[in-house]
Amino acid sequence: MGRQKNDGRGRIGGRAKGTPNRPKPEQLEPLNEWIAGLIERNRARFENDLEAMEPAQRAGVLASLIVHQQAGGAAPQD
Numbered sequence: 001m002g003r004q005k006n007d008g009r010g011r012i013g014g015r016a017k018g019t020p021n022r023p024k025p026e027q028l029e030p031l032n033e034w035i036a037g038l039i040e041r042n043r044a045r046f047e048n049d050l051e052a053m054e055p056a057q058r059a060g061v062l063a064s065l066i067v068h069q070q071a072g073g074a075a076p077q078d
Helices: 025-041 043-052 055-070
Strands: none
Touching: 025 043, 043 055
């Protein structure tokens, strides 16, 4: 049987009180910049690799990129 509510022992386990659920945008910015730079420096290689993939595999990679972009991920600058 589980612990009874208000048993006097307080919280056990789980996230500490006051810990945010997600990182703040300014914490993610360096990572997003690094990813954008990595993609930009390897754009030609990435496009060649995409062309060499089987259609189903290529579709999976492109779908992952779309999901990442819609989630607010780094976008390469043209």
